[in-house]
Amino acid sequence: MTKIAIFTDVHANWPALEAALQAIAPLNCDYLVHVGDAISIGPYPAETLEPLLQTPNLRLVMGNHDAVFAFGIPRPRPAWMSEGELAHEQWVHTQLRPEWQSQVAQWLFVLTETFAGVMVTFLHYALDETGRDFAPIVKNPDVAALDILFAPYPGDLIFYGHTHQLSDLTGQRRYVNPGSLGCHTEAVARFVILECHEGQYHLTHHAVPYDDAPLAAAFHERNVPDREFIWKAFFGGRDKVLRRY
Secondary structure (H helix, E strand, C coil): CEEEEEECCCCCCHHHHHHHHHHHHHHCCCEEEECCCCCCCCCCHHHHHHHHHHCCCEEEECCHHHHHHHHCCCCCCCCCCCHHHHHHHHHHHHHCCHHHHHHHCCCECEEEEEECCEEEEEECCCECCCCCCECCCCCCCCHHHHHHHCCCCCCCEEECCCCCCCEEEECCCEEEECCCCCCCCCCEEEEEEEEEECCEEEEEEEEEECCCHHHHHHHHHCCCCCHHHHHHHHHCCCHHHHCCC
16 A cells, blocks of 8 residues: 655645644655645745755645746736735745755656556646646636646546645546645645555545644744735634734
8 A cells, every 4th residue: 555645835834834744744654745835925935845855755746936936036027926926925035045946946847656556646736838837727616627627637636736725526537635734714734645555545634733823923023025915815814813913
């Protein structure tokens, strides 16, 4: 049997990642896979990226924020990038070691593996025609939409992220978004455990709580650009925590 832990969209939330890794450690997984966007949004870009790069048997897939670090912020600023987001991305990049850029640039946009007879594809989201950027997000997709969106990719299972919403639907294949580990309205870190054996698989969803008080404090202590918008848009406000700082 092969056991894999899959998580996505850590988004520089070290307390959430630490809680997930501690929960995963005793499960004796053969592999871990992160399905994109290790950095940006959260206040801990270096503290998050460094352990991800150093964790044994962890495979890292390229997300859109990872690509901005690896290949540079688009110039001139594209219409979809606000001034606040530009300032935030620039701040993120100043927190990271320059040598990490070349390591992140080696991450694959699409990773397909066969585990004990089960073919699995991992990608942050469907790619556009260039193969170096992501297709527009389909909001609240049904099975038919996912069948079309992920038609180019092989596998019995497709794991993706990007939307931050937990989803698990079966059409022509099974499409699983574990839900963002780092960005959620609740202080829980979400991940999936996949067990494969002789061409069959078993999948379970997990969510472990973490203390989000240090997360809220770090946004202010580190003067993270665009933090008020980020806290509201990606963490649901969590006013009971934010008012402390």
